[in-house]
Amino acid sequence: MAKELKLMKGNEAIAEAAIRSGCDGYFGYPITPQSEVMEYLMAEKPWEKTGMVVLQAESETSSINMVYGGAGVGKKVMTSSSSPGISLMQEGLTYLAGAELPAIVVNVVRGGPGLGTIQPSQADYFQATKGGGHGDYQLFVLAPATVQEMYDFVFLGWEIAFKYRNPVMILSDGAIGQVMEKLYVGDYVPRWTDEELKKNAPWASFGKPANREHHIITSLELDSAKQEQHNHKLQAKYREMEEKEVRFEAINCDDADYIFVAYGSSARIAEKAMQLGKEKGYKIGILRLITLFPFPKKKIAELSTKVKGMLAVEMSAGQMVEDVRLAAQFRCPIEHFGRYGGIIHTPQEVLEALEEKIIKR
Amino acid sequence: MFNQDIVKPENLVYKKTDVLTNNVMHYCPGCGHGTTHRIIAEVIEEMGIQDKAICVAPVGCSVLAYNYFSVDSLGAAHGRAPALATAIQRLNPDHHTFTYQGDGDLAAIGTAETIHACNRGENIVIIFINNGIYGMTGGQMAPTTLIGMQTATSPYGRTVELNGYPLQITELLSQLPGTYFVTRQSVHTAAAVRKTKKAIRQAFENQKGKKGTSFVEVVSNCNSGWKMTAPKANEWMVENMFAKYPIGDIKVDGELVQK
Amino acid sequence: MAAKGTVVIDKERCKGCGVCIVACPKSVLALAKNVNGKGYNYSEAVVDECIGCASCAMVCPDGVITVYKVK
Structure with missing residues (x-):
């Protein structure tokens, strides 16, 4: 793979990685210290290069639910925010986990609690690793230490997210998000074609062909016996991650x-x-x-x-x-x-x- | 049964569409949800868009709508259906993404998602069932509950002092430049059903033409919540709901037709 | 002259809400004295006056009515 040396902020590296990793859609909302992610994307206009959709939502609640919608139809979709915004996203995150949807969510952590400060912090560890929203679930949490890793973990994130059908959180902080460092970027990975999507996300609600039953993406199961079974399945998945994916x-x-x-x-x-x-x-x-x-x-x-x-x-x-x-x-x-x-x-x-x-x- | 001899395929005039599954709907007897589901499914069948239709179901009575539409579906968190639909349709511009939402979902907890999706002019179809009450949770007050109407959380009748005014969100949305088609219909008579079906067809046709947001409100009954028989609930709806929520087109082809 | 329409009602799926009865212009339908497996008094044709207009099927929330008409 051809490598190109660049100098970038961590937040910009996330955005560049999104474009180069074949991301289909980014849905975000501005918040310091991560606003450069969407600013960079809007300036780059990836919809002209790769067809990637970029949209500024009305809130983090909405952006994470846009991610839920995109993920539910099998697309590679992501969002990013910082601590207070991630708190707003907890509803969407537990639904993503419950419905077993792949997605990448970046948290460029700032100091809390509450509105807190805009300076770097690592005080969202509990929220990221212990669920955060309601119910028994886990996000797959990656912690980049360099701008290079901000970039690389977007690629790794897609791999993990689709392999396990689970949301992946990149837990960064205001320092990594804002610091400028050199990094190597690789070739553009094309976005999935419709055929590739159907192969890579056969479970998704991408439109019902005549030859199969309709797909339903939901986290609802009113029969508690079935809900317990679903929880067993989720727990087995988390144990498999613990077995195979520790880094x-x-x-x-x-x-x-x-x-x-x-x-x-x-x-x-x-x-x-x-x-x-x-x-x-x-x-x-x-x-x-x-x-x-x-x-x-x-x-x-x-x-x-x-x-x-x-x-x-x-x-x-x-x-x-x-x-x-x-x-x-x-x-x-x-x-x-x-x-x-x-x-x-x-x-x-x-x-x-x-x-x-x-x-x- | 009478005239058994004319039960022949060539004499068929009406049959449930296959775009509805054969699952028995969980709705209460006489509920307008079932009727509205049926005509949406009929429109999807008639337009030949079953493979491109994506249903976004809400939270509320119609939370299980995806069990009845034989189209690929997603269940949204409470109120968030327009956010899901925004992304789905932008990522699949030739699809037919529609949300199906009740008054609590769309006009209370999901107000922000609704207004902003409409204001961006998302090329989606929103079907809004307004029965002035929270059915699923047991008949509590909705933003659209009429003044004086008794519900589980307004047991002495809704008052302006305590609860504010019934929200005419459909009129409000019609003021946004992003909405292309805004109409209010009902499904209590055969004629009303035909008109509503026509409106839903128009909404999906607008979507095909990438015109922006089409919004179809269906004023409906809630016989369980209102504590009436279904025919009585329909009568009550005509007498009371229609006064606050008058039937008819509000915005057609991007132009207001009603003030 | 015999009526030119008829309805076939899936009585096991009928919830007996009665909106079809109100919708019928010829008062063909009524709730049965018997109940179905779910305990609902289902709708049935009680007079031979059906004109096959499908008004009943139009308003049926459960899609249980199939309508035939001699054209």
């Missing part, structure tokens, strides 16, 4: 005494903290999570038997740390550190936290 990057973990567990921006800050720690003689590794659901339980359990302690580094009051503790079963000390409400922690702060909360204890 992480283990950096210097093999002989580490201490581990930073982090994702996204915090993983990059932790990397600098690791270098600072090395200068002081600490053997620190980083477990950078790429999938937040499925969560790398086994890897964390394995590391927990080998190290002296783990520090969960996240820009929240302590959300991911709960999953780290559950996975590690308290076999080693596990503490949390993070600034939040829109403040980004420094590598020095992270290292100091490791020293205070784990090394000197």
Whole structure:
């Protein structure tokens, strides 16, 4: 594949990836710090290049339901927003999950709660990985740490979304969304033809031919015995994801005494903290999570038997740390550190936290 | 039965269309939903668009509409049908996407989706069933409930002081430049059914011509919610509902014909 | 002279709502004394006056009426 080097914001990379990955439709609503996604698309006019539909909805409630409609007819559709907007989308997300529809939803997280701030945060971890809306369901959650990954995960997102018929969330943050970095982009993947759509999404409501019964896309099942069966099916799918789709990057973990567990921006800050720690003689590794659901339980359990302690580094009051503790079963000390409400922690702060909360204890 | 001898294919004048499934509808006896379903299905059959028709079902009494239309369908979250239809039709410009919504779905919880889809002039057909009440949940007050009308949540009758005014959303939508065809019909008599079918046909023809939003309100009965027999409910509808929701075209070919 | 129309009513699907009875210009239809499997007094033709106008079928919410007419 021909590769082209570009310099882009993370948000723009999402938009460029949408166009190049054969996305059929983007439906969005402006909110800081992710507005560049739709701005870029509207400026690029992909409908002239690939036929991709781009539409500014009247609200995030509407944009996620446009996504539901597009996904229901088998199209590759996506949306993006930031925390307050993602809260509005929770209704649509649980319906997408219930009706088993593939879609990509990008959350460029900002500080909360409420209207909060427009600065970066990672405080939507619970919302992203524990459902967010009502009922027992899971989003597949990818956590990019670079502009390149913002781009790449759109491609990966389609693969996962259609393979499992499940909504995929790209959980980014205001820093990754706004930062400009170099990235490589590849060739344009053509949008699916009608024939390809029927082959890749045979379940969809794309129009009933004479030779089959009509398709129904819904999350409603009034018979609770059948609804329980449907839930069993969903749970089996989530277990399969946990079996096959866990992704992480283990950096210097093999002989580490201490581990930073982090994702996204915090993983990059932790990397600098690791270098600072090395200068002081600490053997620190980083477990950078790429999938937040499925969560790398086994890897964390394995590391927990080998190290002296783990520090969960996240820009929240302590959300991911709960999953780290559950996975590690308290076999080693596990503490949390993070600034939040829109403040980004420094590598020095992270290292100091490791020293205070784990090394000197 | 009389005249059994004339029951022959060549003498057939009316038979349920195959675009309706054979599932027994869950609607209460005499409910206008079934009639409206039937004529939508007939229009789809007559236009030969079954393979291109996409039904977006709402939440409310007609939540299971997709069990009755033999066309590919989606069930929307409450009020969101026009958002789904917007995307489906934009992604498939030659399809015939239609929403089927009640007064709670369309005129209360889905007001934003309805107004903005119509204002963008989405090339969709919206069928709006207005019976002035929430049927599915047990007869609560709707935005279209008449003043004085008793419901489960206005047990002493709707008052302006407590509940505000009945919402004439159809007139409101007719003011938007995006709507091309806005009409209000009913299905309580054979003549009314024929007119409504004609209106629905017009709506789908407009869609074929990519004219923008076509909006067909069907003022209907809710004999269970109104606590009357079906024939009595139809009489009550004519006497009371039609005063607030007068039957007739409101906007034709993009021009207001009624103020 | 015998009437030139007739109706075939799927009595098991009929819910006995009675709107067809009101719609019939010739008062051909009435609710049966018997009930169907769902317990509804279904609609049936009680006089031989059907003209095959299909008004009953037009207003039937459940699509249970098929109409024939000698043309």
